[in-house]
Amino acid sequence: MAEGSRERWADTGFATRAIHAGQDPEPRTGAVAVPVFQTSTFAQPAVGEHLGWDYARSGNPTRDALEESLASLEGGRHGFAFASGSAAQDAVVRTLSPGDHVLIAPDVYGGTYRQFRRVHQPWGLAFDPVDLADLDAVVAAWRPDTRMLWIETPTNPLLNVFDIAALSEIAHERDARVVVDNTFATPYLQNPLDLGADAVVHSTTKYLGGHSDVVGGGVVTDDDVLAERVRFLQNSLGAVPGPWDVYLVLRGIKTLALRMDRHCDNAQACVEVLRGHDAVTEVLYPGVAGHPGHEVATSQMRDFGGMVSFRVGDEALARRICASFEVFTLGESLGAVESLVEHPGAMTHMSVAGSPLEVPGDLIRLSVGVEDVDDLTEDLRQALAKGTASTRDL
Structure with missing residues (x-):
């Protein structure tokens, strides 16, 4: 992520950041739209040296622009783009270990429940649905091995709303991370990191892309340790978006x-x-x-x-x-x-x-x-x- 560009737009309004953060004119040609770098590899000036990119699974200039844009809009330091919202979610959950426990809302998106039930639970992760609107119920459901609170607000499809700040306080008192699926609200309407969450996930397929023509996902966090692990998983598992898909999400964000x-x-x-x-x-x-x-x-x-x-x-x-x-x-x-x-x-x-x-x-x-x-x-x-x-x- 180009730190200089992010800092340049940090104090501007949302719509300005949506148009400009991570999307400065391309320096060689002056192109005002982020170019689609349709390449799988990059020439290197010497053995063991590169110009910032070596292989497109690990990084791509077009993807860098989207990741910076996502981070800017959510007010975080680290942004990551994925091939789908499910892939973004999977990467965050995989920062846990077998034997850990997660609390989720009782009406999360069906694909989220399917992933926890049929992918992560067989791998060794435990999870329980609990009414996140009932803070006493959340405390009662907490276990010594609870390491993550997964919040979706508003929920899909029952439109339930949960208090991110209050739930974050409960989780942090117990040394657990809080992840918020912010797909329904978008960063235009809600910023979970400002309310105490540790990470935000998005299906960029939805409002961020906004035109039913792309599938993608994103993760934003201020947590350096979590970011390091998500970055490793992003590269190692390879569920990354292609540059054209990234371009479509960037184009959508401009009018969010x-x-x-x-x-x-x-x-x-x-x-x-x-x-x-x-x-x-x-x-x-x-x-x-x-x-x-x-x-x-x-x-x-x-x-x-x-x-x-x-x-x-x-x-x-x-x-x-x-x-x-x-x-x-x-x-x-x-x-x-x-x-x-x-x-x-x-x-x-x-x-x-x-x-x-x-x-x-x-x-x-x-x-x-x-x-x-x-x-x-x-x-x-x-x-x-x-x-x-x-x-x-x-």
Whole structure:
């Protein structure tokens, strides 16, 4: 990471850093966009000497730019880019040792639970879900071998919110690290390192990339020891992104601030439609005053994000509503410019079916995009009407 460039932009605003940190004009040509260094190896001036890069798995100038950008946006010293969010998570968890114990939220992303249950647990890691909103429950679940607290806030797909500062205090008193999956909030809305977390992970596939055209992940930390280990694992395991994927994430980051403002505004408009509809039994959105995590979200987030979940009381009805949208696209993933709708129980969270983390069958998740808000709210109304009309016809 180019320390000089990071320090240069350290005191500027978020949108300025998103455009410039790590992305200074290329010195040889003056190119204002970071070049795609599509190379696997680098010429070396002498045996045992290189110009900063020797082999692309270990480092690449395009990747360096993204890693510096991620670190700048999250306010950390060390940034790492990975081939996916799952790969980023895996690297952080692998800094632990067999026999260690991890506490996770009871409704983490299905892929996170799958990785802990089917990859890390057979390797020798123990983990337990616990309600992270209940600090007494967290303390009660703590074990002498607990070494990490894995926080996802807001959670996927139930949009639960957890107090990062309070949980970090509990963990640090017990000599454990705190990792926060910040994918839903993004660094524009929430900065876990400032709240006491030791590391932040992202699926850069989502809001950071923002255009449904790339898969990637990232890790940011201020912990020098943790950074050294993550860097070793990044190089040794090789789950690194190619330079073109890195370029796409960098391009997405430049408009993150603009997009997140629109995502949040559009989500709030959709929430108002849902709250006024008879078929909707519950709206899950931290911006709603009655949400159990509303006060915490207000204190640690700048806005409430573009993800909205809601329940309709019946799984068959939920599936019909999901199939009735015209502007929202039925599909997995989230955080891009186009609006998406999905049925978590049958799509992104099938891996937790039958487990303590199983999600309700009547749950629908919206990733609210940046289209014209009137088109989104009208589409939401007609999908609800069509779905419920089908119910009456049965």
